[in-house]
Amino acid sequence: MKPVFFMIAAAGLYACTQNVPDTSVSEADLQGSCEALVSAETGVDPDGVTAVSTQAKPTGSVTTLTVVGAQAPWLCRADPFGVITGVEYSQEG
Secondary structure, eight states, X not given: OHHHHHHHHHHHHHHHTSSOOOOOOOHHHHHHHHHHHHXXXXXXXXXXXXXXXXXXXXXXXXXXXXXXXXXXXXXXEEOTTSOEEEEEESSOO
């Protein structure tokens, strides 16, 4: 009886570790998406938008971007899965 129980438990544990979808996005991919979105939002050529840094937190991430001609950086927010939830200029006005 014990060997059967062990085999069932082992099979269950093995199944839990297989085919788990990877929901993470690389930092480079996220920054590239943010650059493209900010470029579209500002009308600035993609070469004029550069990701400076990305801060990851359990609730998501914030990527800071410089834009040619802007006096302050733009911010790109994403959820924990890398889905961009919005972009905004970091200075009022």
